[in-house]
Amino acid sequence: MTSKAKKIYLNGIVQGVGFRPFVFKLAEELNLKGWVNNSSKGVTIHAEGENMDCFLQRLVSDSPPLAKILMVRTEEANFENFCSFHITRSEAQQDADVLISPDVATCQDCLHEILDKNNRRFGYPFTNCTNCGPRYTIIRDVPYDRAQTTMSTFPMCESCAAEYQDPRDRRFHAQPVACEECGPKVQLLDSSGRLIPGMGVDQLVQGGILAVKGLGGFHLVCDAGNREAIERLRQRKERGAKPFALMVRSIEKARQEVLIDKKEEELLLSPAAPIVILERNQNQANLLPDNIAPGIHTLGMMLPYTPIHHLLFKGPLDFLIMTSANLSGRPLIYTNEEALTLLNGIADYILVHDRDIYHPCDDSVIQRIGGEAVYFRRxxxxxxxxxxxxxxxxxxxxxxxxxxxxxxxxxxxxxxxxxxxxxxxxxxxxxxxxxxxxxxxxxxxxxxxxxxxxxxxxxxxxxxxxxxxxxxxxxxxxxxxxxxxxxxxxxxxxxxxxxxxxxxxxxxxxxxxxxxxxxxxxxxxxxxxxxHLEYLPLPGGDAGAKHPVRIAYAYLKTLLTGEEWTKTLPLWHSLLPNERKILDRQLEKDIQIFQTSSAGRLFDALSGLLGICTEVTYEGQAAIELESTATLFLRQVNSGGKNEGTEDVSEYPYEIRLEGNEYILGVAPLFQAIVHDCLQGVSRGKIAYRFHLTIAGAITALAMQFQHHGQLALSGGVFQNKLLTEAVLQNFKDKNIKVIRSRTLPxxxxxxxxxxxxxxxxxx
Amino acid sequence: MERIMMAHGSGGRLSHELIHSLFQKYLGNSFLDQMNDATIVPGQEQLAVTTDSFVVSPLFFRGGNIGRLAVCGTVNDLAVSGAAPKFLSLALILEEGLPLEELERIIQSVADTAKEAGISIVCGDTKVVERGSADKLFINTTGIGYSNRYFVNPQQIQPGDGILITGTIGDHEIAILSDREGLEFETPVTSDCAPLNGLIDSFFQVGVKCMRDPTRGGVATTLNELAQQAGVSMLLKEESLPILPGVKGACDMLGLDPLYLANEGKALVIVKPEAVESVLQVMHAHPLGHRAAQIGVVQEGKPGLVLLETPLGGKRIVGMLEGEHLPRIC
Ligand SMILES: [Fe+3]
Ligand SMILES: [Mg+2]
Ligand SMILES: [Zn+2]
Ligand SMILES: [Zn+2]
CATH class of the missing domain: 3.30.420.360 (Nucleotidyltransferase; domain 5)
Structure with missing residues (x-):
């Protein structure tokens, strides 16, 4: 009988995901001998024995959940007659080819341990295993090894080392493995730097604002049911109207406030545990105050994704505000030193720990649009x-x-x-x-x-x-x-x-x-x-973009005829007489006027015209509030709660004209119709909704000038607008045109x- | 109404009349009266010389006119170089058809400003060009100053030095803009156009390391140049920038940044740390310096980097402006 020997090289995400123990167990099961190791090139296996084909097949088909194999290469090797299968030391090489895993939300096994009074990791905030825990945020260099991470300063205790070395253990070569005895620790400090007991659960209940060091940086946390606490946080952070993200105890609790479909549930429960933007439940009295997300119909929610978060939910609160701790316009705070100086005065208490973050990383934000996950922030x-x-x-x-x-x-x-x-x-x-x-x-x-x-x-x-x-x-x-x-x-x-x-x-x-x-x-x-959309005059550039009414004024004055314009005069009550005079002069003499075909500013203009948003305090606010107004109108119509004109929720008119080789979308008819509706007292929800339909229609009509192509790519931040995008998708579905959208990038x-x-x- | 004709520049009778009835009448002094091809002026070892041309529309604006501007611009260039301005040349290019009355008011203003600055116009020239070849009136002035004080120079700038401005920023450009374009802002702004040598004389002392007048391109551009030349970084504090409400309002409306607006009567002064307080005190006592303020500090860091700290403590880079502020919000 001739025994076979093979060298097998794998790369992809094969480190820090329990890949070697998996190989070890598989080899033992199939009675193969040899070794496996990690290198900066990936995982290398030397295998000897009979069940080689089965081994090769199951290496790919049965690989651990977090692994992602991009390449498998095998070659014949010398038979060396090994008597067992073992895991050898990692070797560092010049050219690293291994992919690092993103951070992974706490797995169910680890969660059970921290909740189990009899487990040695009961209540330990840094519990993790090969299936979960920090990865990218703690890695300084490859190959992925404890010494190359910010865990290098925590030598393992005997118990942890035993788990780490046991190929049959869930923690075999889990680089961030730790326990109360040997690992990182949390400390709760008050604003004067005094150490206080606990993890801040009681302080949250009492309405306090906590800065919490998490996986990729600090969060500011408070009771999401406490309007005053939220208001205080807004003021201290000088945050304007920008919505806060929430962390919720469980999917079940989340359902009290928002609608969650199957795919959204999958996203929430996925190892990445992103913030998912979800529609507020309109049918029942919501418990959460509306100053979490003023003027909009959605809430961004995520589930606890580290043991620290799970421990914060040991108290009675089901919903916590969990917003990135950064000062207005500045990057996420992630070091203890920065947090202690910059967050003093914003947070009443600070929950720090001594495991450093190497790559600061905000929470990801996703919304499901047209059945697919759309990344708002990756x-x-x-x-x-x-x-x-x-x-x-x-x-x-x-x-x-x-x-x-x-x-x-x-x-x-x-x-x-x-x-x-x-x-x-x-x-x-x-x-x-x-x-x-x-x-x-x-x-x-x-x-x-x-x-x-x-x-x-x-x-x-x-x-x-x-x-x-x-x-x-x-x-x-x-x-x-x-x-x-x-x-x-x-x-x-x-x-x-x-x-x-x-x-x-x-x-x-x-x-x-x-x-x-x-x-x-x-x-x-x-x-x-x-x-493209016809060029329209944006007064004052970015400064103008903060004042949607000014944009509306400039657009309408340009688009409407003299007579139509005169009729709009009652619509400008939020502009000062002087402001209007200056806008007139700017337009007349082309002073600080930028010609733009921006889609975003078109939404802003309507938001301003309808008085939905007259001053922008965060990016996209005017368009987001317009979308909310339109969506709420649609919900009312659908639930039969509104008598008004359900018969006429159609597109407004617009025009497409050929200028040279370009199709120009003209919006004069659109704004004429809108002005007419405004003066007739039509509800702004209805106008906003019809506007969305119109833009979706215009996008479709523009694309249909080139219908022989059969497929169409959509991109740009405006396609984070769910109402618009879904209307566009529906249009193209009806016309049998394939639409291509971003899928793993925003x-x-x-x-x-x-x-x-x-x-x-x-x-x- | 009498207007400038081509013959006013011919060197003939009309030219002479113009010189007598206007230039000598208003500007006459012992130097100009020499009426030679060149004027002899008393000198000393170290002279500072500078030249500048002035083209501005409109010719008359709130707080000044092109004549006053032409004197101030050159006087201020000398003054911020640490020199005492003494003599000025005045060369005019006139467009055929310019009302004589306007020219007279401008020359009168040149005379008044020269007097205010304590300098003499010592020689001049007038050319007339055909209608359309120039816009009403262009002026060139060359200035000579005595440079008997120690040299001010960017090489002396060091981390820790204070960055001072002698008053509010952006007034000139907003005044010109609103007058030219007929913009009526809530609070009208007047140009700051003024000769600075008197003010500078008052606070000039050991410890003043460098001065610049932030004209075209404004405080931002001037400090960028200075930081590059000195190989230092600078940190400005937004809250400490003296800005008139009228300028602020106009900037908010138009999407302009006061840091990039032209000034015609302000000096940026780099002062060693120990001298900041005393220099500021003297500035405040002078009528042109009562809104003087420390706006920032020189610091270690990437050479040429100018940062602005916002009231919330964040910083942004104040770069050289390439063209206009194009919208960026996506
Ligand atoms: Fe973009
Ligand atoms: Mg000059
Ligand atoms: Zn785990
Ligand atoms: Zn341990």
Whole structure:
């Protein structure tokens, strides 16, 4: 009988997910001998024995839940006649190819332990195993080993070491393994720095505001049922109207407040445990105060995802406000030192611990739109998962710098692209510093050293300035909406030219106008602008964008005829007479007027015109409140609760005209009709709803000018609008046109960097 | 109404009349009266010389006119260099058709401002161009000053130094903008156009390391240049920036940033830390300096980096502006 020996190489997410113990157990079961180890190239196995085919097959089919195998390669090996199967030491190599796992929410096994009085980990806030716990946020370098993580300062006690070394144990080589005796500890401090007992549960009940150090950074936490506490938090954080995220004890409790369908439940319970944006339950009296999310019909909720969170729910509270601890406009706070200085005065108590965070990471935010998860913010739980480019290979290693307001960068080489966690607004110097820090450490973790830089064409972007200061060459400027298109096509690995409709706020256009509602045809290699929303005057640029009524005024004055305009005069009561005079002069003499085809500003304008949002305190507020108003109208109609004009919830008129080679969406008829309705006293909910239908109709009509293409890509931040997007999807479904949307990256600027990389690769 | 004709620049009778009835009448002094091809002025070892051309629309604006501007601009360039301005040349390019009455008011204003600044107009020139070849009136002035004080220079700037401004920022540009475009803001703003040599004389003392007048490009651009030249970083505090409510209101309306607006009667003064208080005190005592304030500090850091700290404690980069502030919100 000739015994076989094989070397098997696997890579992908195969470290920190219990892969070697799985191999060990499988080999024992199949009576194979040899060894398995981790290297920076992945997992290597030397196996000898009879059941080789079965072994190879089950390696892939039975792999642990968190593992993701991207490549398996086998080769013949010398038969060395091993007498057992064992796990050998990790070896470090120059070229790391192993993928690091994102952080994983506490598993059920670990949860049972911390709730079990008889378990040695009862109440221990850092309990984890190979199936759960911190990963990316604590990793300094590869290969993934305790010494390379922020757990390196905690030598294991005997009991933990025994678990760690036992291939049959759930904690075998779980790098962050720890217990009360040997691991990190929490401390509760009051605002004067005095140590107090407990974990802050009682303080929360009493209405206190707690800063809690979690997985990727600090949260500010308070009782979500306590209106005063929430108000205090808002004031101390100078937060305006921006909604707060919630953490809820359980899905069952969440259902008291929001509607949750099967897929949303899956998202909430997934290992990434993101914040899911859910519609508030309209049919019953809600318990939670409306100052959590003023003026909007949704709540962002997540489930506890670390033992610390589970322990916070040991008290009576079912809902906690759980908002990222950052100071307005600045990046997430993640070190104890920063928290103790910056959060003093905001938090009454602070719950810190001594396990350092290496990669600060905000919570991810997702909403289900048209049946699929749409990322609003991609961070904890998803980073650093790569996007694999199976059908193409990058010519060089490329850094895409992303956008400016919701920055995330992308590092890519060969056949993989890694998009960083959401980092925030680059206008803030601290965010810029965080960006540079993460750029450097991310290069190590994903092992990509970029030689080429792709950046947005916008001359005033901070990322543009940064790009121009770097040594790498070439530096390739990329049109904003082309990057949006390339990003979504790249996610689906489509390389043929495709029609795309990009609706977002603003991006710098080739003609130096501000683009934002664009019909583009192309791929990463090139694009043509086939159409757009007509240019409208945005007074005062970004300052104007904070005052939606001013936008409405400028748009309507431009769009309406003299007679129609005169009729609108009663609609401008929220503008001061002087403000109007200045707007008139600005428009007349073209002073600080920016010509824009922005879709976002169109929604803002209507929100302002209807008086839904007259001053913007957070990005997207005007459009979000408009969507809420429209959605609530729809719900009322559907529930039969409203008599008013259900017969006429149709599209408003608009026009599409061909100018040169471009189809221009004209909105004069739309606003004429809206003004008419406003003056007739039609409810703003109805107007807002019909407006959404109209824009969805216009998107469809624009695309249908090119119907021979049969498929269409949608991208841009405006497609985070559920009402609009679902109306658009329905339209195309009726017309049998396949719609392609972003699936693992945000459709907004969070997905921009990936598109930049793909375009730069074509330019090279 | 009498207007400028091509013949006013021909060197003939009309030119002479213009010189006598206007320039000598208002500007005459022992130097100008020499009427030679070149004027002899008393000198000393170290002279400071600077030149500037002035084109502004409208010619007359709230708080000044192009004549006053032409004197202040050059006087201030000398003064912030640490020199005592003494002599000024005045060269005019006139567009055919300019009302003589307007020219007279401007020359009168040149004379008044020269007197206010304590300097003499020592030579001049007038050219007339055809209608459409210039916009009403352009002025060039060259200034000479005595540089007998120690040298002010960006190389002396060090971390810890205070950054002072002699008054409110952005007044000039908002005044010009509202007058040119007919914008009526809630609180009208007047240009700050003024000669600064008197104010600078009052506070100039050991410890003043460098001065600049933040004209075109405003405080932001000037400090960026300075930080680059000195190889230091600077941190400004938003709360401490002196800004008139009228300027603030106009900026909020139009989407402008006061840090980038032109000033014509302000100096940025870099002062060693020990001298900040005393310099500020003297500034406050002067009529042109009563709104003087420390707006920031020089610090270690990336050379050329200018940061602004907001009231919430966050910082943003105040860069050189490339063109206009294009919308960024996505
Ligand atoms: Fe965008
Ligand atoms: Mg000059
Ligand atoms: Zn676990
Ligand atoms: Zn232990």
């Amino acid at each position: 961070a904890r739980g998803y980073v650093p998962l790569p996007i694999s480019l199976t059908s193409s290979k990058l010519k060089k290693s490329i850094l895409g710098l992303g956008g400016d307001l919701k920055n995330a960068f992308c590092l890519a080489d060969d056949q993989r692209a890694f998009v960083s966690q959401y980092l925030g607004d680059m206008e803030s110097f601290e965010t810029m510093e965080r960006f540079q820090q993460e750029l450097e450490s991310f290069q190590r973790v994903v092992n990509v050293t970029p030689t080429v830089i792709a950046y947005d064409q916008h001359p005033n972007y901070h990322s543009t300035r940064f790009a121009l200061e770097q040594e790498q060459q070439p530096k390739i400027p990329i049109q904003h909406h082309h990057a949006h298109l390339a990003s979504v096509l790249g996610e689906w690995e489509l390389s043929d030219p495709t029609l795309g409709i990009i609706c977002d706020g603003t991006g710098f256009g080739e003609d130096r106008c501000i683009w934002g509602f664009e019909v583009l045809y192309g791929n990463a290699a090139s694009y043509e602008r086939k159409g 459709p907004g600027d969070g997905g921009l960097a990936f598109g930049q990389v793909l375009i730069a690769n074509e330019v090279l």
